Amino acid sequence: MKRVLSRLAQAGLSALFVLLIAAHVVGLIHIAPMQRAEAWLYDAWLIRTAPAGVDDRVAILDIDEASLKSLGRWPWSRDTLSTLVERLFDRYGVAAVGFDVVFAEPDTSSGLDTLKQLASSDLAGSRDFRAALEQLAPRLDYDARFARVLAERPLSLGYYFIPQGYGDAKTGMLPPPSLPAAAFGPLQPGTPPPTGYGANLAAFQQAAQGAGFFNMRADEDGTARQMNLVSLYDAGYYLALSASTLRVAFGGDPALAGIDRQSVLGRQYLSPWLEVGGIRVPLSADGTVHVPYRAGSPFPYLSAADVLAGKAPLEQLENRIVLLGSTAPGLADLRVTPFSNAFPGVEIHAHLIAGMLDGTIRATPPWADDARLAAVLLLGALLTAVLLRFGPTVGLAASMVLLALLLAAYGAAWSRFWVVPMAAPMLTLLGLYALNTAYGFFAATRSKRQITKLFGQYVPPELAAEMSQNPAHYTMEGQSRDMSVLFSDIRGFTNFSEKLPPAELAEVLNAYLSTMTRIVQQHRGTIDKYIGDAIMAFWNAPVDLADHATRAVQTALDMQAALAQLNQEFAARGWPDVKIGVGVNTGRMSVGNMGSEFRMAYTVMGDAVNLGSRLEGITKQYGVGILVTQTTVEADPVHAFMKVDDVRVKGKETPVAIYEPLGPKDGLADTVRQDAAEFEAAFARYQAQDWDAAEAALRALNARAPRTLYDIYLERIAHFREVPPSADWDGVFVYTTK
Known part of the structure; x- marks a missing residue:
């Protein structure tokens, strides 16, 4: 379910x-x-x-920095522009010109108005002045000259529409619409119609064969991917500069428009189209097309100053459609496109013209x-x-x-x-x-997270991950099972702690506990708790480990081995050496989530646990680092052990044999084996009350490698020589303290 x-x-x-x-x-x-x-x-x-490749049909006449430096700041005089246009057509033989600029103000730079004012005031009585003025006026009327130049050649002026929300100013003269408002039937533009415009002077507009808007369109990220080829305003549709320039280049025939009906899976769709210069262009429903950008630099850029000076290469202009625009940063006509973050706006019109000529315009x-x-x-x-x-x-x-x-x-x-x-x-x-x-x-992983939540604070991450593979197999409910438990403690911790300020003592403990915990977890042990400087860990719960005794013993050995490196680091910081005792016991224990209604903990309990704690406490009595019990030795076939004593710990009547782990059997040094065998023989003679033989063997061992363990038994022998044990003495040493 x-x-x-x-x-x-x-x-x-x-x-x-x-x-x-x-x-x-x-x-x-x-x-x-x-x-x-x-x-x-x-x-x-x-x-x-x-x-890729160079397009030989379109060129860009650039109002660049060199031109501004040579001819002065923009706008230039209409006289200069007239000469520029004449040079383009008469010397270079261009096919058509489109202006990506607007001529919205009259040019008074010739001084003609001033001369006319003088003729009607201060020099009103001078016939010579009036005669000279009549001869000069046609040459000084730069706007009239520019209008004549426009009327005689295939050119398209540029203007711009003002989008909704940006005002409703209307300056200059708009051309008549190229298409009626019903040109596309029921289709409507996707954007609100503009509310104003900035167009050319009436004289220029009336003289020119065409005009088109040069508004740019950007997507939400500011990138110019689509452009309007038509825009609805008032009574009709107006052409974009690219479409208008192409129209005049092909003779100036009126633009055509319409819609095609398509049936797709039984549903009717309307596809608008525009035709200029005999070229039909498909449009998206909102009158836009996707700009057919070309890679690299497909269109030659020629400096306007070079054209005026006659220095521009003829082959780069002859029979080409020329667009006049600017790449000068100060004129701010740079756009963001998929190819560049600083793309000249005039070149976008060039790509549109090339795309219409090639039939590669894309629409949605x-x-x-x-x-x-x-x-x-x-x-x-x-x-x-x-x-x-x-x-x-x-x-x-x-x-x-x-x-x-x-x-x-x-x-x-x-x-x-x-x-x-x-x-x-x-x-x-x-x-x-x-x-x-x-x-x-x-x-x-829901159940896996539950397992991790329950056991993650006790077991290493890899064990928690293993348990999460079969969470139903694991439980925190109490159960009885054979396990191994380990207790470790820093010897003389009270004296140790008195030598360090609290902050440094905390650093020592953190470093020590982290190192030892890492070793426990490497051997898949479960951390039960920290008791001050003491560590309690166990094996075979919650994860089943058949070799739990071997793992516990190896953990104890590795903990002692790790002290050497740890003490070197402590010595470098001026901290005292750390010495620890470790006790390991194997036996039947109760394990589970135990505690009170206020706090619970996953822990082990039982006599076998208490015995493990006792072993850790008496390691210092024998001068050994680790002590384990007989049950641990029997459950661990991997390591070699040396019997240390038979003892009765406090609270127990049954004697317990305790052993010192020597290391893995494989690779154990012969000298270690020999010393262990000789000590166990000496211990047997000691228990048999053969004091002389036991003493001789112990002194021989001490002479080769002195140990506290040997001294302890020599002291016991000396004591029993003076105070012989009772007749029923069984060789067991009794501890009356924990």
Whole structure:
């Protein structure tokens, strides 16, 4: 039942995710990352497929820094512009010129107005002055000359529309609309119509064969990917500068427009189109097209100053469509495109003209939103079913296959000059896979997290991970089982702590406990608790360990071995050496979550646990670092041991044999084996009250390698010589303290 509910929840989350993306596709909500992904996909594909090479049909006449330095700041006099236009057509034989600038103010730089004022005032009586003025006026009327130049040649002026929210000023004279408002039938532009404009002087507009708006359009991220070729204003549609320039270049015939009706799966769609110069261009529903950028530097840039001076190469201008614009930073006509963050705005018009000439203009087909909505819903449902039925591995393969199909569809549409947004269905697949995989992971690891929460503070992370694979096998309920327990303690800790200030003492303890805990966990031990400087650990719970005794003994040996390095670090900081005693016992113990209603702890209890604690306490009596019991020796086939004594600890009547671990049997030095054997023989003679033989053996051992252990037995022998043991003495040493 729980599995069914989990699957239902997983399916519900998947459906909600798909519906959110679908709501974005139909415009009910806006998901900004989706738009950024769409832009990234478009840019990547555009850059990958953009054609390279130089275009010999379009050139850019650049108002660059060199021109400004040579001819003065912009705007230049109309006399200069007239000469420039005449030079372009008469010397260089260009096909047409489009102005990416606007001429909104009259040119008074010739001084003609001043001369006329003098003729009507101070020099009103001078016939010679009036005669000279009549002869000079045609040459000094720069605007009239510029208008004549415009009227005689195929040129398109530029102007701009003012978008809604930016005022409603109307300056200059707009050309008549190129198309009536009903040109595209029931289609409406996707953006609100402009509320004003900034156009050219009436004389220029009336003289010119064409004019087009040069407004740029940017996406949410500020990048120019699409441009309007037509814009609705008042009574009709107006052409963009690129379309207007192309129209005059091909003879100036009127532009045409209309809509094509398409039937896709029984549904009717309307596709608008625009025709200029005999070239039909498909449009998106809002009158935009995608700019067909080319790679590299396809259009030559020629300095306006060089053209005026006659220095520009003829072959770069002859029979070309020329666009007059600026790359000078001070004139602020730089845009962000998929290819550059500082792209001359005039070049965007050049790419549009080249695209119209090549027939490579791309538009978004009217069925694009329906197609991607269907892809989101159908592919989302399909992938969800696969993930629920077959899991993440098959789901990953299915996701990759479906993504490949979507990319293939995107490429196929691109090859037909359609831009069909595919980021939404692609992100649907990726998001569904990630969501379902994450859900499956969290659902599958819920019990694992519970195990980690319960046992993570006791066992090392790798054990917690192992336990989480089968959480039902582990419990914190009390149980009785054979286990090994270890106690360790710093010897003389009270004196040790008095030598250090509290802050340094805390550092010492932290370093010591961290090192020792790491060793316990390396051998899969469970930390029970810290008692001041003491450590209590156990093995064979909660994880089953058949070799728990061996692991406990090796842990004790490694803890003693680690002290050498640790003490070197302490000595370098002026801290005293640390010495520890370790006791290990194996036996039947109770383990589980024990405590009170106020606090619980996973711990072990029982006589075997208490004995392990006693062993740690008496290690210092024998001058050894580790003591283990007979039961531990019997359960550990890996290590070699030396019997140290038979003792009765406080609170116990049954004697216990205690041993010192010598190390792994494999690789144990012969001298260590020999010394252990000789000591055990001496200990046997001691228990048999053969004082002389025991003493001789112990002194021989002490002579080779002095040990506190040997001295203790020599002292006992000396004591028994003076005070012989009772007749029923069994050789067991009795401890009356813990």
